[in-house]
Amino acid sequence: MSNMQIxxxxxxxxxxxxxxxxxxxxxxxxxKHVGRDILAGLKxxxxxxxxxxxxxxxxxxxxxxxxxxxxxxxxxxxxVLNVRFSTSSVSAGASEIYVYGTAVVVETV
Amino acid sequence: MIxxxxxSLIVPISLILLGFIVGRINEAKHFADLQQREDxxxxxxLSDLKAxxxxxxxxQFVSGSVVISIDYYKRIIASIRMFFGGEVAxxxxxxxxxxxxxxxxxxxxxxxxxxxxxxxxxxxxxxVFENDKGIGSLEVYAYGTALS
Numbered sequence: 630m631s632n633m634q635i636x637x638x639x640x641x642x643x644x645x646x647x648x649x650x651x652x653x654x655x656x657x658x659x660x661k662h663v664g665r666d667i668l669a670g671l672k673x674x675x676x677x678x679x680x681x682x683x684x685x686x687x688x689x690x691x692x693x694x695x696x697x698x699x700x701x702x703x704x705x706x707x708x709v710l711n712v713r714f715s716t717s718s719v720s721a722g723a724s725e726i727y728v729y730g731t732a733v734v735v736e737t738v
Numbered sequence: 739m740i741x742x743x744x745x746s747l748i749v750p751i752s753l754i755l756l757g758f759i760v761g762r763i764n765e766a767k768h769f770a771d772l773q774q775r776e777d778x779x780x781x782x783x784l785s786d787l788k789a790x791x792x793x794x795x796x797x798q799f800v801s802g803s804v805v806i807s808i809d810y811y812k813r814i815i816a817s818i819r820m821f822f823g824g825e826v827a828x829x830x831x832x833x834x835x836x837x838x839x840x841x842x843x844x845x846x847x848x849x850x851x852x853x854x855x856x857x858x859x860x861x862x863x864x865x866v867f868e869n870d871k872g873i874g875s876l877e878v879y880a881y882g883t884a885l886s
Contacts, residue, residue: 635799637858638788638883643795661867669807669867669875674753675760676809676832677768678839679875682867683805686877690803712799716864716877724866 633698634708634735641708641735648734650704655696659689660723686726690714693728706732757811765831772838779845784882786859794885798851801881802843805866806836808876833876837861840880853884 634641661669661682669679701709712730719725790797808816812828819826840861848856859882868874
């Protein structure tokens with residue numbers, strides 16, 4: 630997985646796209662847990678950053694990216710280009726993170 | 739009877755005061771911190787263009803995110819503002835803080851790769867973990883490609 634190149638550009642500098650493999654995607658829905666919620670409730674009085682939630686969303690973003698990479702690896706790609714992220718609140722207390730991009734095979738020129 | 743009435747007034751008022759005082763101090767501290775960090779990263783060029791400048795041969799995906807909550811005082815101020823309409827300045831400062839913080843975290847990551855240029859930056863703002871009272875937190879996510 631480590632040799633998979635991820636970019637939100639349409640090409641990677643110093644390489645040439647030799648094959649398009651189609652769109653790959655990954656998603657995850659995460660709910661916050663009660664312990665984190667109580668602390669966040671207190672934080673809602675004074676405002677500011679909710680570190681626990683930042684961490685939670687970073688984790689879930691990593692997970693959906695991993696899923697996308699796994700799909701791209703299966704297709705035989707070595708790079709995913711034009712990656713986009715989207716976040717949505719699906720229900721009270723749960724958020725979905727969706728990531729998608731185009732799996733390609735690139736070659737160093 | 740009168741005591742319970744006074745008590746029911748004291749709680750929200752003290753919450754507003756707490757939110758106002760602590761929120762103010764935190765905001766001033768955060769703005770000073772943002773300014774200082776932005777100055778230290780002046781050499782990094784940020785761009786939302788897709789074009790790759792000449793001489794760049796390595797790319798790396800970088801991102802930064804932050805989740806913020808809206809304090810009690812700001813919510814009250816905003817609900818008063820909703821009645822009259824117009825600009826909600828209290829939320830505006832909160833969002834700009836979050837956005838600058840997310841961008842700085844992205845630059846921080848790019849700096850680890852010794853990159854001086856971040857291309858195709860996208861910034862996304864979304865409401866997350868909304869509860870049944872409609873009080874949610876806001877997430878700002880900034881991402882781009884660090885070139886070197």
